[in-house]
Amino acid sequence: MVEIPHEAALTTASQRSQADRGRALFKSLTPYLYLAPAFLFIGVFVFYPLLRTVQISFYEWNILRERQTYVGLENYLDLLDDDDFWQIIRQSVTYLALATVGCVLIPVSLAFLSLQLRDKEVDIYQSALFLPTVIATSVIVLVWVWFFLPTRSGFANTLLRPLGLDQGQWLTDFDTALPIVSLVANWKVMGFHFLIALAGIKAIPRDYLEAAYADGAEGWALLRRIVLPLFAPTGLFLLIITLIQALEQVFIPIRVMTRGGPSNATNNLMYNVYIEGFEHFRAGDASASAVVLILLFGGFAVWQYRLLDRRVQYDR
Amino acid sequence: MRKGFAALIMVATILLGMTAAQAQEIVTIEYWNINTATFGGPQVDALIASFEEANPDINVESRPKDRYPTVVQDAQTAIAGGNPPDVVQIGWPYLNYVANTLPYVSVETLAETYGGEETLAAIPQNIYDLTLVDGEHVGLAYSLSNAVAYYNADLFAEAGLDPENPPQTIEEWTEAARILKETLDLPMIAIDYSNDNWAVENLIAGNGGNLLVCEDGSFRAGVDSAEAIEALQTWADWVANGYAVNALDQARQVFWTGEAGALFWSIAGRGSIQQNATFELRATTYPTFGDLPRRLPTGGNMLVFFGTDPVRQEAAWRFAQHLLSPEGITAWTEGTGYVPAIPSLVEDPEYLLTFYEENPIQQVASSQLEEMIVWTSFPGEDGLAAGTALFDAVQAALGGEATAEEALTAAAEEINELVEGEACSAE
Numbered sequence: 001m002v003e004i005p006h007e008a009a010l011t012t013a014s015q016r017s018q019a020d021r022g023r024a025l026f027k028s029l030t031p032y033l034y035l036a037p038a039f040l041f042i043g044v045f046v047f048y049p050l051l052r053t054v055q056i057s058f059y060e061w062n063i064l065r066e067r068q069t070y071v072g073l074e075n076y077l078d079l080l081d082d083d084d085f086w087q088i089i090r091q092s093v094t095y096l097a098l099a100t101v102g103c104v105l106i107p108v109s110l111a112f113l114s115l116q117l118r119d120k121e122v123d124i125y126q127s128a129l130f131l132p133t134v135i136a137t138s139v140i141v142l143v144w145v146w147f148f149l150p151t152r153s154g155f156a157n158t159l160l161r162p163l164g165l166d167q168g169q170w171l172t173d174f175d176t177a178l179p180i181v182s183l184v185a186n187w188k189v190m191g192f193h194f195l196i197a198l199a200g201i202k203a204i205p206r207d208y209l210e211a212a213y214a215d216g217a218e219g220w221a222l223l224r225r226i227v228l229p230l231f232a233p234t235g236l237f238l239l240i241i242t243l244i245q246a247l248e249q250v251f252i253p254i255r256v257m258t259r260g261g262p263s264n265a266t267n268n269l270m271y272n273v274y275i276e277g278f279e280h281f282r283a284g285d286a287s288a289s290a291v292v293l294i295l296l297f298g299g300f301a302v303w304q305y306r307l308l309d310r311r312v313q314y315d316r
Numbered sequence: 317m318r319k320g321f322a323a324l325i326m327v328a329t330i331l332l333g334m335t336a337a338q339a340q341e342i343v344t345i346e347y348w349n350i351n352t353a354t355f356g357g358p359q360v361d362a363l364i365a366s367f368e369e370a371n372p373d374i375n376v377e378s379r380p381k382d383r384y385p386t387v388v389q390d391a392q393t394a395i396a397g398g399n400p401p402d403v404v405q406i407g408w409p410y411l412n413y414v415a416n417t418l419p420y421v422s423v424e425t426l427a428e429t430y431g432g433e434e435t436l437a438a439i440p441q442n443i444y445d446l447t448l449v450d451g452e453h454v455g456l457a458y459s460l461s462n463a464v465a466y467y468n469a470d471l472f473a474e475a476g477l478d479p480e481n482p483p484q485t486i487e488e489w490t491e492a493a494r495i496l497k498e499t500l501d502l503p504m505i506a507i508d509y510s511n512d513n514w515a516v517e518n519l520i521a522g523n524g525g526n527l528l529v530c531e532d533g534s535f536r537a538g539v540d541s542a543e544a545i546e547a548l549q550t551w552a553d554w555v556a557n558g559y560a561v562n563a564l565d566q567a568r569q570v571f572w573t574g575e576a577g578a579l580f581w582s583i584a585g586r587g588s589i590q591q592n593a594t595f596e597l598r599a600t601t602y603p604t605f606g607d608l609p610r611r612l613p614t615g616g617n618m619l620v621f622f623g624t625d626p627v628r629q630e631a632a633w634r635f636a637q638h639l640l641s642p643e644g645i646t647a648w649t650e651g652t653g654y655v656p657a658i659p660s661l662v663e664d665p666e667y668l669l670t671f672y673e674e675n676p677i678q679q680v681a682s683s684q685l686e687e688m689i690v691w692t693s694f695p696g697e698d699g700l701a702a703g704t705a706l707f708d709a710v711q712a713a714l715g716g717e718a719t720a721e722e723a724l725t726a727a728a729e730e731i732n733e734l735v736e737g738e739a740c741s742a743e
Contacts, residue, residue, distance in 0.1 A: 062697050064396055064417060150563050151575035152502070169555075172562040174715045259511070261564075262711035263723075279389050280701040 057287035075288035099246035102186025111197035130191035185250040200234025345402035359651030400622035402632040415449040423453035459616035469596040493559035505560035506576035508567035521611040523547040530740035540728035549720035583681035586653030613691035698734040
């Protein structure tokens with residue numbers, strides 16, 4: 001047996017222990033290293049602009065000028081004091097409400113109704129509904145602009161004449177402009193949401209339904225007690241993405257059809273950020289408006305998620 | 317010796333090849349304009365094609381925008397991003413805004429560096445000086461226009477109105493509108509207006525009002541004057557009575573589909589309207605309020621240069637000279653309707669004489685040249701926002717959300733805040 005000198009033995013053990021610690025450290029860091037590129041990307045392109053937006057909101061700054069003047073909360077106070085801003089908030093909420101109907105309730109209802117159709121009919125139905133999703137938004141919007149031409153031969157006026165509702169000046173009318181813009185935006189994504197809803201319905205295990213049938217459940221009871229709870233995760237997903245995207249998906253229709261008019265009647269928080277930032281070049285006002293947008297709708301999304309998540313059945 | 321000579325030949329050939337390659341290197345410049353497909357776009361493309369044919373080393377890319385404010389806003393964004401456009405059509409009301417806010421290259425600098433004095437000499441001094449700010453020419457005066465009243469002679473005849481004697485005053489147009497509405501149930505006027513406020517200034521100025529007033533060395537809003545309110549209320553009443561359709565930028569489609577009797581719009585749209593109208597198109601002078609003199613803001617634009625790269629600057633300058641050559645102006649006027657920047661071309665048989673003789677609509681615009689005034693520019697960094705405030709007020713009044721008085725009073729308050737402290741000279 002070779003005797004290892006005491007000190008040498010200690011050194012070797014210490015080296016081994018150091019190597020072990022190094023390996024353990026590396027092992028514990030490995031997930032973070034894998035995540036680092038994504039974190040870096042999100043940090044640079046999401047969190048940094050977010051923090052910078054908050055910072056700019058405390059300044060008065062024309063984007064084209066070097067001069068930035070610290071104004072504290074003045075930009076926020078100006079917003080709160082501005083009647084137009086409150087009108088924009090109300091309109092943003094209206095857009096959300098209409099999007100909930102157009103992008104959640106209607107596609108989900110259509111998905112359930114399509115179960116009554118034969119497979120071939122469903123294919124045709126799906127294609128028809130999905131078509132707007134794959135066409136460029138600007139093209140679709142221009143078609144709708146022609147649809148609502150405020151003339152006697154305008155398509156909408158022609159269709160509505162038998163009901164005595166023709167001669168509308170649709171896009172310059174304060175009562176009709178916002179619903180029309182919202183309709184166009186929702187119509188564009190409705191097909192996509194329909195497909196998600198249909199996939200969610202079809203993913204409900206048949207044996208659950210058969211078991212329920214066997215127990216005598218049918219009709220409304222089957223829908224309410226079995227189908228809807230199992231469909232809830234998909235429904236919640238649709239609701240959350242609708243909430244997140246509602247103001248964004250209406251941006252191009254607003255831009256092309258009304259530019260926020262008539263007299264701000266179709267403006268919303270997101271479009272207002274664009275107008276303030278890139279039409280009026282008031283970076284401070286735009287940033288303050290953006291911060292309000294994030295807080296208001298981010299908070300709303302979290303609240304909605306928590307509220308609904310408690311009622312959602314994930315276990316299948 | 318022979319080897320040395322061969323090497324020399326090779327070197328010379330390579331050098332020549334490199335020079336030739338450099339000579340062939342194509343410079344690409346961007347031309348930003350407001351000439352969409354239905355508003356002079358084909359003419360811009362034709363002018364670019366003729367320029368590129370004569371200058372194969374330059375490639376010009378047209379970047380049409382839909383309105384003047386958009387051009388200014390997008391140009392600002394591009395400049396801030398370090399990628400300035402080379403030649404840009406800037407609407408007349410943005411002259412001071414550009415002069416005070418954007419890093420343009422003056423005409424003096426370009427002419428001194430790249431020549432082209434003969435092109436400048438051909439432009440009459442009064443037109444050339446339209447771009448003069450603080451002793452420097454911000455750009456080259458290019459497009460000039462005024463508003464005319466286009467009308468559908470077929471609809472006039474059908475409604476029992478005399479197309480040979482169209483209305484001349486606002487009052488006469490109101491009466492004609494009433495007749496058209498009663499006989500054919502159609503609106504007379506398709507109201508075309510946008511956020512550059514040119515159309516509404518034509519209206520307000522015609523009633524003796526002004527968008528801005530210079531008082532004690534500072535600007536204040538003039539849109540809450542009795543004249544401005546009365547003028548806008550006229551439009552609002554027309555819409556409310558069904559005499560006019562509040563069609564915003566759909567007005568041209570409404571008119572050329574034959575579903576409105578008239579369109580008060582720029583002579584610059586003559587080409588596209590003639591091309592699209594499916595009826596006998598005629599035009600008369602812009603209506604006056606009773607006996608008040610006609611006051612028409614000068615529409616159109618100047619060419620402003622923002623490029624910083626000398627090679628692109630020179631290419632842009634050469635392109636601008638092509639646009640302002642007698643041939644370029646002739647093609648531009650014939651295709652669009654803009655009043656030529658060199659008015660003498662109208663009397664020149666080699667250029668525009670025949671065209672003018674055969675186009676009575678174009679003559680209407682010429683007959684109004686003496687009545688043109690400066691298109692109001694809202695000053696300062698918030699000038700664009702001030703323009704938006706007025707545009708919102710017009711929309712509110714025409715949409716029936718407020719009376720002209722309520723809308724314009726509110727707009728005046730907002731404009732006053734936005735132009736506060738902006739100095740002016742009473743002259």
